[in-house]
Amino acid sequence: MDTKLRDGIDWVGYVDWTVRDFHSYVTSRGATYNSYLVQDEKIAIIDAVKAPYAEYLLKNVSAKVPLDKVDYLVVNHAEPDHAGSVPAVVAACPNAVVVCDEKCKATLGSYHDISGWNFQIVKTGDTLSLGKRTLTFLETPMVHWPESMFTYIPEEKLLFSMDAFGQHFASNKRFDDEVDMCAVMEEAKKYYANIVMLYGKQISKVLDAAAGLDIEMIAPSHGVIWRKNIGTIVEAYKNWVVCKAEPKVLVIYDSMWESTKKMGEAIIAGATEEGVEAKLIYVRATGLTDIATEVLDAATIAFGSATLNQSMMPMMAATLTYIKGLKPTGKAGFAFGSSGWGKGGAEEIDEFLKGTSIEVLREPIKAKWRPVPEVVEELKEAGRLLARKAKEICSL
Numbered sequence: 325m326d327t328k329l330r331d332g333i334d335w336v337g338y339v340d341w342t343v344r345d346f347h348s349y350v351t352s353r354g355a356t357y358n359s360y361l362v363q364d365e366k367i368a369i370i371d372a373v374k375a376p377y378a379e380y381l382l383k384n385v386s387a388k389v390p391l392d393k394v395d396y397l398v399v400n401h402a403e404p405d406h407a408g409s410v411p412a413v414v415a416a417c418p419n420a421v422v423v424c425d426e427k428c429k430a431t432l433g434s435y436h437d438i439s440g441w442n443f444q445i446v447k448t449g450d451t452l453s454l455g456k457r458t459l460t461f462l463e464t465p466m467v468h469w470p471e472s473m474f475t476y477i478p479e480e481k482l483l484f485s486m487d488a489f490g491q492h493f494a495s496n497k498r499f500d501d502e503v504d505m506c507a508v509m510e511e512a513k514k515y516y517a518n519i520v521m522l523y524g525k526q527i528s529k530v531l532d533a534a535a536g537l538d539i540e541m542i543a544p545s546h547g548v549i550w551r552k553n554i555g556t557i558v559e560a561y562k563n564w565v566v567c568k569a570e571p572k573v574l575v576i577y578d579s580m581w582e583s584t585k586k587m588g589e590a591i592i593a594g595a596t597e598e599g600v601e602a603k604l605i606y607v608r609a610t611g612l613t614d615i616a617t618e619v620l621d622a623a624t625i626a627f628g629s630a631t632l633n634q635s636m637m638p639m640m641a642a643t644l645t646y647i648k649g650l651k652p653t654g655k656a657g658f659a660f661g662s663s664g665w666g667k668g669g670a671e672e673i674d675e676f677l678k679g680t681s682i683e684v685l686r687e688p689i690k691a692k693w694r695p696v697p698e699v700v701e702e703l704k705e706a707g708r709l710l711a712r713k714a715k716e717i718c719s720l
């Protein structure tokens with residue numbers, strides 16, 4: 325495996341081929357925890373790996389340099405998928421000083437016993453000379469934790485971007501030009517939608533700050549390293565930070581005896597008449613990870629549920645809760661659903677939507693038992709409304 329980023333700078337992380345669940349994020353293509361070794365007059369490890377894989381990191385490092393020669397361990401992010409192995413690295417590298425920002429030290433102290441660790445606290449603009457190369461630090465708060473930070477080596481035009489620009493993508497190849505870019509961009513979009521969509525404003529600020537840097541290579545903490553397609557991923561991020569919409573309508577639903585499904589199909593039929601892309605998504609057949617990815621660039625969304633115990637169905641409640649937390653911007657939609665008696669799923673979804681970032685376009689559409697022809701017509705018209713609104717949003 326080619327692990328060399330530059331002369332004296334290598335990837336020393338771990339490829340997690342089998343992981344499929346990452347705190348509920350479905351990692352269908354596995355993951356990597358990227359760690360990097362910079363060998364200069366001083367030697368630095370940039371970021372660590374998940375705790376169970378410390379031995380792999382240490383083996384990769386010790387194949388290059390004796391562990392007692394490591395001078396610095398830079399911790400750009402305290403989340404355990406990277407910093408979980410920091411105690412093992414500190415124990416194995418007795419001369420390593422942990423380099424991080426103040427908030428990161430506090431977070432590390434919450435997860436680990438840091439007594440006896442040597443720290444060098446840095447902030448934006450601080451530099452650390454390794455000899456021929458300089459580590460330059462840029463704090464990136466809430467991208468996506470408060471203590472997050474980038475490390476940049478100007479002499480190499482190399483940015484260590486931590487989770488930003490990452491993808492959950494296991495491969496024995498380390499660089500973007502060695503793998504299927506369609507698959508990598510699909511995973512990068514999924515990663516953005518599920519991990520950082522909520523922090524679009526903060527990412528936008530980081531993009532502005534990074535625009536002032538001369539960058540030839542971006543080395544994130546997950547997935548492949550960007551060296552050929554930097555423009556592609558940065559452009560994609562510029563669209564994603566504003567949830568830039570495509571003229572795309574989603575109908576996300578759960579159904580009991582197919583009445584709500586038929587309602588969703590009628591909405592799709594109406595939207596299709598207006599010539600836009602429209603997708604019917606059944607929440608019990610599509611995971612939350614993929615639903616969030618679809619929401620990222622959708623313009624309008626109808627949410628439907630049958631009624632169960634006078635409420636919406638449980639997987640629709642889970643879906644709405646997840647989407648609400650991600651705070652997608654610039655979207656509009658409405659609720660629909662069937663019930664046999666009393667109030668039910670449609671009304672509950674409508675109430676829920678009013679507490680989200682999604683604009684509610686109209687009152688909920690309801691069917692009693694089965695959607696009668698008049699209701700089907702109303703649903704088709706609502707589908708046309710979603711499509712027209714989608715075009716309007718995309719023209720803004």
Ligand code: FEO
Pocket residue numbers: 401403405406468487545546
């Ligand atoms: Fe990959 Fe936020 O940790």
